[in-house]
Amino acid sequence: MRVSDGMRLESMTQQLAQLSQRELTASRQASTGMRLSAPSDDPVAAAQAARVQASLDATDGYRTTIRDVRGDVDLAETTLASAGDILTRAGELAMQGANGSLNASDRAALGQEVAQLKDQMVTLANAKGSTGYLFGGTASTTPPFDAAGTFAGNPNDRVAAVGANVSMTVSVNGATAFTAAGGRDVFTELSNLQTALSTNNVAALSPSVATLDGARRQVLAARLDAGTKLARLDTADAAHQAGQTTLATQRSGLLQIDPAAAYTQLQATQAAVEQSIAVARSTLATLSQNRFG
């Protein structure tokens, strides 16, 4: 093949341009630690990375949701525990009142305490969390119980999206915990006890002990339900956390480059560029000799 001067120069220029391009890519990868700077660097990995990123974002969202609702479920659980304590105390007062050695005024004094317990119970049943009143069902913006303990809420569950296609009831049913819907109306039981004590109706006090115990069990069953929900939320959160770790690893596997590999690659391309420059220099020296000497 006949070699013209133009060919030699042209091929030198191209060689250097190609190598510089490769060296640029290698140095970008080594300095940023990222294998991909644009989807075209590896379209399949970029598409996967976009999907993994979406899963990561969704998981972050679910964890935030879980954190948001967990506080209120926790609050419901402790509130119901306190409600249980009140009913335990009311049961003790009923038993005390049934004692034949007490007189009418002693019983009236006990009745006073029961009245206070009932007020406390109303306050507890109207407990409000960050997402509204805890025991009013979906009527969460108004107090579910009035001063007399009449229920104004509804028995509907509140649900939250806590996972991909996973939703969970995050409210405790106030109707079954406190009202006749669960078997016994807690407030009626307390009112009956108060009436029996203040009217010195000793005969009514003994059955009251049993019904108050029933009411206590009812409230504690609701507490157990809240505890179960807490455990489920925690399990879901732990699963999300594990998922996040996996997804993050997957993402970095798709997008990032092993630093050692990146550095080796950079060294290799730099060496190639230097070599090419050396060759170019010697070719240019040949061309620039005075060939007409």
Next chain:
Amino acid sequence: MGLNGLLGLARDALAANSFALDVTGQNVANVNTPGYVRRSAILQTRIAGNVTYGGVDALGVQRSVDQFVDARVYDATGNAASAQTRDGQLAGVEGLFNDTNGTGLGSSISALFGSFSALSASPTDDAARANVLSRAEDFASRLRDTSATIQTQRQDELTQAGDVTKSANDLASQIAKLNEQIKAAENVGGDASDLHDKQGSLVGQLSQLVDVHTFTDAHGQLVVRAAGATLVEGNAAGSLSVTTDAAGAMRLMMNRPQGSAIDVTAHLTGGQLAGLKEVRDNDATAVLARLDQLAKDVGNAVNAQHMSGFGTDGSTGNAVFSGTGSAATIALDAGMVGHPEKVAASSSAADVPGGSGNAVALAALSTKPIVGGSITAADAYGGLVGDIGQRKAQAAQDSDLRGSMKAQVEAMRSSQEGVSVDEEMINLTKYQRAYEAASKLVSTADQLLQQLMNEVGR
């Protein structure tokens, strides 16, 4: 033949070799001139009647041109320019979907569904409701922006194609003018090498813009065909122009030098025009179609679910998005703007205000095959990113491959047509020695004549 004849012979030799030296000089001078084709002097014995005279005559110069190699160079140049243009234009589109740093349309989709999940946790919280609206607005506006940016780029590509045709038309008229000049020069026996070089270089430039095929007609003039139709014939040049059809696709029209204007779009295969057409009416429209589908399917699915729910004000049947027909028109519905209470978290009127059944159902849409009835929104977006990456990667690969093919045929042409200084050095020496020898002939003849004069004149 006598001594005077010898002087004539020497004169011929001096003239011919100095002409050859001149040609060598031209070659050396133009070693780096683009489009220059190396020349050689055509030397031939001079014929003088029927007797042998033995003189030398420089007939002219010969260009070492190879039309087949030239044709391959034009072809390769057109292909490379087309791929390079497509690659360059796609880089702009790709930038819109570069989600590796976590910002963009992809995150706005996640954020939209995330806001539904957060709403399910706090259905009565106005901040959570307002967040749903702002995420929906963000999703819609990103779709609109992305779509608008691609449309603007398509418009720019059309303008650019118009500019390219102007350059092509300018080159075509220069080539036609050169046809005329070459004819005029050669008619009077002149040397038109420089004009041919200039013409070749112009055709080379033209081949960057549009696919070019050339041949020489019966009169020895260059005929240039571009995009399958005649652009230059004799001293007449046609012109190219771009327009759009009813569907908005780019059309390339050729006003032929002879004959009417015709649509040559289907025959456009190379040059910047082909690259622009490919990006504009193939790549960009495919991306837009995917964006439109995403807007339409996500918008409609969210609307349908949302309309079945109830806001805290008891309203129902409210759409979140309007203009869900395409990515260019999707927007937060005017009825929802500034009305977080209308966000339908509850799935029944009885559940208002604390119900979150519908918020859960809205959040669950993120895992449902709502796009094209087969894939989730996140998968559709991933597919979109992958598709664009694939197109850009393919364009870059094409550009590299065609670039090196072009370099290869250019090397082939340079091998055939380019100047080698080493060769010229040898030619220089060769003609120099011949010139010196011819000078010697003159001085020898002179000496002989002088001797003759002296002998005879004594």
